[in-house]
Amino acid sequence: MTGMKRRSILVTGGAGFIGTHTVLQLLKQGFKVSIIDNLDNSVEEAVHRLRQLAGPQLSQNLDFHLGDIRNVEDLEKLFSSTNFDAVIHFAGLKAVGESVAYPMRYFDNNLIGSINLYKTMAKYNCKKLVFSSSSTVYGQPDKIPCLEDYELKAMMNPYGRTKLFLEEIARDIQKADPEWRMILLRYFNPVGAHESGILGEDPKGIPNNLMPYITQVAVGRLPELNVYGHDYPTHDGSAVRDYIHVMDLADGHVVSLERVLENKDIGCVAYNLGTGRGTSVLDMVAAFERASGKKIPIKLCPRRPGDATAVYASTEKAEKELGWKANYGIEEMCRDQWKWASQNPWGYQSKP
Numbered sequence: 001m002t003g004m005k006r007r008s009i010l011v012t013g014g015a016g017f018i019g020t021h022t023v024l025q026l027l028k029q030g031f032k033v034s035i036i037d038n039l040d041n042s043v044e045e046a047v048h049r050l051r052q053l054a055g056p057q058l059s060q061n062l063d064f065h066l067g068d069i070r071n072v073e074d075l076e077k078l079f080s081s082t083n084f085d086a087v088i089h090f091a092g093l094k095a096v097g098e099s100v101a102y103p104m105r106y107f108d109n110n111l112i113g114s115i116n117l118y119k120t121m122a123k124y125n126c127k128k129l130v131f132s133s134s135s136t137v138y139g140q141p142d143k144i145p146c147l148e149d150y151e152l153k154a155m156m157n158p159y160g161r162t163k164l165f166l167e168e169i170a171r172d173i174q175k176a177d178p179e180w181r182m183i184l185l186r187y188f189n190p191v192g193a194h195e196s197g198i199l200g201e202d203p204k205g206i207p208n209n210l211m212p213y214i215t216q217v218a219v220g221r222l223p224e225l226n227v228y229g230h231d232y233p234t235h236d237g238s239a240v241r242d243y244i245h246v247m248d249l250a251d252g253h254v255v256s257l258e259r260v261l262e263n264k265d266i267g268c269v270a271y272n273l274g275t276g277r278g279t280s281v282l283d284m285v286a287a288f289e290r291a292s293g294k295k296i297p298i299k300l301c302p303r304r305p306g307d308a309t310a311v312y313a314s315t316e317k318a319e320k321e322l323g324w325k326a327n328y329g330i331e332e333m334c335r336d337q338w339k340w341a342s343q344n345p346w347g348y349q350s351k352p
């Protein structure tokens with residue numbers, strides 16, 4: 001970046017799982033990063049680890065602000081003191097089951113928080129955004145792989161609805177004001193950890209998602225894995241998903257950011273971030289056993305309500321337009337997940 005102004009990026013939710021891994025890659029690319037996070041689903045130790053990995057020099061380009069995007073004053077404070085070139089917006093709640101039990105929490109956090117953010121961005125003339133959408137917007141797809149131009153369907157749960165609404169909100173904002181440049185990234189199933197084992201996913205409470213659950217069984221925090229569904233029309237009866245290494249995802253954000261910064265004609269556009277390959281629950285268990293050398297006891301259980309049989313991405317659009325494709329396969333995802341878990345069996349906390 002010699003000779004160029006160092007670009008300043010605001011990362012909402014940057015202390016979380018995908019945020020920390022992405023911020024590390026941004027720092028390595030020479031960006032200046034401000035994180036705003038209310039630590040609702042993360043801990044400040046994750047930011048310390050991030051600094052440790054970035055090293056003292058790059059860490060000077062990182063600042064952390066404890067704040068809530070639902071609070072306009074917190075946003076005002078940031079935008080009035082720094083001219084951000086763009087925003088990567090991760091902050092939000094993401095637990096499907098919790099969203100069914102407490103829908104207002106999800107509408108309040110994900111919708112109101114994002115609307116506050118976009119209003120403040122517009123006020124300060126910062127109209128470049130990379131947003132965390134989700135493959136959840138495809139619902140139970142009629143056809144796989146999922147293509148970005150599929151018609152999006154009514155969602156099964158309030159979390160999914162917030163992602164769908166937020167995609168529509170972004171499209172409407174950009175249509176009304178073409179100065180906005182927006183990339184909506186539809187992540188498939190993010191797993192894995194930084195290869196050092198220093199950063200990783202640290203869910204609070206009993207995990208809902210497959211990979212963190214398997215991991216906690218492997219380290220002895222949980223006795224066995226419930227496999228939800230063994231009668232799906234798949235090669236082994238268990239459900240199929242497109243798991244993607246979090247470092248591939250992080251790099252997908254860097255290229256998307258560069259695109260919103262450099263290309264004035266992108267409008268508002270969605271990309272899948274997946275590998276394009278499907279892996280079943282039982283395949284994932286076997287891969288994790290190979291990577292960890294641990295036996296994962298399983299219990300075959302009925303299907304989990306609302307789950308799709310098989311979901312995986314078409315990766316063509318991201319490859320063609322962003323020049324991005326995933327590098328890591330299931331073996332590396334399990335290897336890095338295990339490195340993180342074996343070094344940090346209680347996540348960022350010491351054993352309670």
Ligand code: NAD
Binds near residue numbers: 012041109
């Ligand atoms: P995460 O919970 O680890 O990170 C989200 C971060 O946002 C947390 O650090 C949390 O404390 C913070 N946050 C939440 N509400 C906030 C608020 N009002 N103000 C400030 N900070 C707030 O989750 P993640 O896995 O890193 O996911 C990041 C984004 O990606 C989310 O929007 C999520 O919905 C989306 N996403 C995640 C997955 C997945 O499986 N991990 C899949 C698809 C999409």
Ligand code: UFG
Binds near residue numbers: 187
């Ligand atoms: N599963 C089990 N046992 C478990 C947990 C999960 O068998 O203990 C199965 C599920 O039934 C599913 C598969 O593993 O068949 C993957 O489940 P996850 O909960 O890990 O992921 P999902 O595909 O259900 O959904 C997740 C997030 C969504 C997001 C989606 C795509 O919960 O919000 O990834 O990013 F939209």
